[in-house]
Each structure stands twice: as structure tokens, then as C-alpha cells.
Amino acid sequence: MTAIMKGVRVLEVSEHGFLPMAGALLADWGAEVIKIEPVERGDAARGITTTGDDVNVLFEHANRGKQSLALDLAQSEAREILYRLAASADVFMTNKLPRVRAKLKLDVEDLRAHNPRLIYARGGGAGEKGPERDRGSYDLLSFWHRTGVSSMVARPDGSLPFLPAPGFGDFTGAMFIAGGVMGALFHRERTGEATVVDSSLLATGMWSMGAAIACADRDPAWPWPPPQANPLSATYYTADDRRIALCCLQAAHYWPMMCEAIGRPELGRDPRFATQDRLLGNAEAATILREAFAAHSLAEWRVKLETFPGQWNVVQTAAEVPSDPMVEPNGYLQRVETAAGVPFRLVAAPIQYDGVPARPGRAPEFNEHGDAILEGLGLDWDAVVDLKVRGIVG
Structure with missing residues (x-):
């Protein structure tokens, strides 16, 4: 596999699925991704299980191949550690709300003060501008219901279906974030200019519904009565x-x-x-x-x-897809092991380079790489222990 992101360092301060999955894609393609997690609990997604066994598949899927460092960013000393990491990073990614970023001093100017060449990527529910910029959201709300997707697949009785899969909108939108970051890196390489990358669940859901929204915008009566049914499209x-x-x-x-x-x-x-x-x-x-x-x-x-x-x-179920005759030859499903050695499989990144699928790594345990990352910043063990005792690092 051509590790096209090798040599790129990504610093991620985000939780759940939207931004973390974008970081996971970049890690699949060779980037070094350092995930900053809250000291007290870690990424909230660590507490969301979907299969009832000892593999947190949702967290593994969105955090594959990353390193984990726990920091209490409410404390200035923790932020100084973050800034030192940012000084050597290429990309900073976050899904923190604007008011939270301001409170924790994580805005563009805060990070760029330590690295003017830093690509700054942010994503949330509905966007950076407007009256709801500080309202939190999930893909069920902003990607699925708000964009008209669910209304277009409403059941005959008028009820609306739930998301077809956990993180459906998060993981779809993450590809746009990852692509935007890669475009920003290319632009910086060509011009030396560092840019800010913005996206949201609303924006990515609207893109997926783009044709329908354009039709309805031209004619508020849309959708029109469906065309005569094609017996060979049924x-x-x-x-x-x-x-x-x-x-x-x-x-x-x-x-x-x-x-x-x-x-x-x-x-x-x-x-x-x-x-x-x-x-x-x-x-x-x-x-x-x-x-x-x-x-x-x-x-x-x-x-x-x-x-x-x-x-x-x-028409297949999710359980049948792994046995699809096109999945194994194309490497669309890859084998992984948890930190405890439990085997499972994850869907591979949907883009391949040189015809070889990217092999995902496992997700990190909470603060698994904390000590090594801090030592890499030049902190001796006594200093690290002192930071731990005071709850500044994990």
C-alpha cells in the first residue's frame, strides 16, 4: 500500500464519530495521529458498545491506528503540552463547539501562535456561522433528519426510519473531512499557505441530498408524483x-x-x-x-x-456482506486485533492506492501512548509523575 500520508502528524481533539473517523482514515493512509482524550473518562465513545462482547467495534472503527494521550485541557499546563505538540504537527482536528474552543483556548489563533503552518480542521453539527453554531448534535439529527434524508424514505404510515447503521452520517461525512485536509496539505505544499478546513454533518448530508434539494429549491412542489414504474427497476x-x-x-x-x-x-x-x-x-x-x-x-x-x-x-443484510464474492478479493474487510489480542474485522478505507487496500491498525487503549509522547517532548519521568499526580495528564 502506498502510505501517501506518511510523515504527516495529526493532532486530534475530538470525540464520537465524525472527526475521529476522519483521523482514522488519515492514519490508515500512513499519518501519525495523536488523539487527545479527557483525563477523567476518555473519548465518550469508549462507553458506547454495539455488539455486547469484549470488542468496542464502534470505537475501534473510528480510532484505528492512533496514539492516545490524556490531557485535562481545562488546565493551562495541559494546554502548554498541547501547544508543544501542535508546534510539530501538520494538522489539528477538532469537533469541539465554538464556545468550548474559546474557553479552552483551542481556536485557530491559539494553535497558529505556536505553528503558523498548521492546517486547522473543524467540524460540528450545522456549521461555524449562524444562530445555532454552539448547538451540539449527532448524525441522526443533522445528517439524517435535518437534511431531508429520512423524510424521503418515510414509511407508508408516515413514520421515519432510524439511521441504517451506527455512525452512518458520521462515517460518510468523515471522508469529506479527510479529503479536505489532504487538499489543504497539497495547497500548503504548493503555496506555503495554511488554511482552515470546515465541514459539518448538515453540510455533508445536504451534499448527499444535493440533487433532491436542488429540485425542491426550483419547485417547492417537488417531489412530483413518481414517474411510471419501470418493471426492470424494482x-x-x-x-x-x-x-x-x-x-x-x-x-x-x-x-x-x-x-x-x-x-x-x-x-x-x-x-x-x-x-x-x-x-x-x-x-x-x-x-x-x-x-x-x-x-x-x-x-x-x-x-x-x-x-x-x-x-x-x-438485497443483502449487513451480516451477509462479509461473504460477498467481491469483498475478499478487493480487501474491503481487514483483520485486526484489539490491544488484548481479540481478533475482529473492520471495513477498509474506501480508497485504495496502487491497488492495495490500507490495513487498519487497532484503536489505542486509553492514554496508552501518554508516557512516550510526553517523554518525546523532553519531559523527564519525575516531571511526568508530577503532572499525573496533579491530574494534568493521564
């Missing part, structure tokens, strides 16, 4: 109650080939289904496909559709 149940999703937008082109696949080649020549206009909204064509798919199991359809040139996929 989901069908199999005999064993599994689902196959078709997405053949050129319905007339693929209809004869689908008729071959379902064993009804004569329907491919039937004038009732001969053109795109005749297929769209054609309830009879949809009924034919619904009955055909219901007659065979998923295993049988995998064979029948193997040579079908149109676009289709099985």
Missing part, C-alpha cells in the same frame, strides 16, 4: 422470501434478455412490451416478473441471472 421476492433488486434503466433494451432469463423468450418479442414507453408503468410486465421470481429460490436465480447482462443484485 425489487422482487424469490420463492425462499429473499429479494432481488433490478436496476435496468434501459428497460426496452434489457426486456428480451430478461425474458430469456425467466424462461419466457416469446415475451421478448411481444408488441405489448416492445418499447420503453410500453414497458414503463406496465403492470402486466411487473406481474410477469413478480410471478417468475417467486417461482424459484435465490440460489436458483443466482444461476439463472449469471449471464444476464443487465444490472441486478441480491
Whole structure:
């Protein structure tokens, strides 16, 4: 793997998923990422478990490959340690609210006073400007509900679905933060100018909903009544109650080939289904496909559709994805061990360089690297012990 971020030092003061996941991506690609955690409890995400076993998967996913140092940033001596680290860093990342940054002296000017070349990246719920800049949020609120995503997938009874996965908006938005940081580093390399990188869960959710928002902005009546249904862009149940999703937008082109696949080649020549206009909204064509798919199991359809040139996929559960035939060859799932040696797997970074997936490291234990980082700043052991006793460091 080409470690394109090797030699880059990132200093991170953030919790939960949005900014931490961006730091994790940079670590996957070779950056040294030092995570600063509160002395008393560490990152709040350490207390959120999702699987009920001895692997905190959510924390591991968002903090892979980092070093951990516990500092009480409410104390000036802890901030001085942070500033000394910032002096040798390339990037500072935080999701602290503006009022918290001001109180802890973590704003751009505070860090840049010690390193004018520092890239400063920040991200929160809704943005740095406006009346709600100091309101905290989570991806469920700012990415999912506020941007119109949940309303677009509302159930027939009007109820709104929950996030499809833990950290769904956090981890989606993190890629934008990581990309923004990398762009800022490239800009600094070319011009010598250090920039501030801003994003938010609202901004990244709006980007994901960009086409819908643009349509609605032009016509407040949008969404319009849905276009006539395409029978070759729909989901069908199999005999064993599994689902196959078709997405053949050129319905007339693929209809004869689908008729071959379902064993009804004569329907491919039937004038009732001969053109795109005749297929769209054609309830009879949809009924034919619904009955055909219901007659065979998923295993049988995998064979029948193997040579079908149109676009289709099985509707899979999260538990089935690791066994997808494209996952292992492409390295999309990587093996990791916790600090205690417990094996588990994490999804790899979605960008590969030179055709090789980035291999994630494990997340750090709380303050695991604290002593070594402090010693690297030139503090002797007596000084470190004194800082520990006074609760300034972990």
C-alpha cells in the first residue's frame, strides 16, 4: 500500500464519530495521529458498545491506528503540552463547539501562535456561522433528519426510519473531512499557505441530498408524483422470501434478455412490451416478473441471472456482506486485533492506492501512548509523575 500520508502528524481533539473517523482514515493512509482524550473518562465513545462482547467495534472503527494521550485541557499546563505538540504537527482536528474552543483556548489563533503552518480542521453539527453554531448534535439529527434524508424514505404510515447503521452520517461525512485536509496539505505544499478546513454533518448530508434539494429549491412542489414504474427497476421476492433488486434503466433494451432469463423468450418479442414507453408503468410486465421470481429460490436465480447482462443484485443484510464474492478479493474487510489480542474485522478505507487496500491498525487503549509522547517532548519521568499526580495528564 502506498502510505501517501506518511510523515504527516495529526493532532486530534475530538470525540464520537465524525472527526475521529476522519483521523482514522488519515492514519490508515500512513499519518501519525495523536488523539487527545479527557483525563477523567476518555473519548465518550469508549462507553458506547454495539455488539455486547469484549470488542468496542464502534470505537475501534473510528480510532484505528492512533496514539492516545490524556490531557485535562481545562488546565493551562495541559494546554502548554498541547501547544508543544501542535508546534510539530501538520494538522489539528477538532469537533469541539465554538464556545468550548474559546474557553479552552483551542481556536485557530491559539494553535497558529505556536505553528503558523498548521492546517486547522473543524467540524460540528450545522456549521461555524449562524444562530445555532454552539448547538451540539449527532448524525441522526443533522445528517439524517435535518437534511431531508429520512423524510424521503418515510414509511407508508408516515413514520421515519432510524439511521441504517451506527455512525452512518458520521462515517460518510468523515471522508469529506479527510479529503479536505489532504487538499489543504497539497495547497500548503504548493503555496506555503495554511488554511482552515470546515465541514459539518448538515453540510455533508445536504451534499448527499444535493440533487433532491436542488429540485425542491426550483419547485417547492417537488417531489412530483413518481414517474411510471419501470418493471426492470424494482425489487422482487424469490420463492425462499429473499429479494432481488433490478436496476435496468434501459428497460426496452434489457426486456428480451430478461425474458430469456425467466424462461419466457416469446415475451421478448411481444408488441405489448416492445418499447420503453410500453414497458414503463406496465403492470402486466411487473406481474410477469413478480410471478417468475417467486417461482424459484435465490440460489436458483443466482444461476439463472449469471449471464444476464443487465444490472441486478441480491438485497443483502449487513451480516451477509462479509461473504460477498467481491469483498475478499478487493480487501474491503481487514483483520485486526484489539490491544488484548481479540481478533475482529473492520471495513477498509474506501480508497485504495496502487491497488492495495490500507490495513487498519487497532484503536489505542486509553492514554496508552501518554508516557512516550510526553517523554518525546523532553519531559523527564519525575516531571511526568508530577503532572499525573496533579491530574494534568493521564
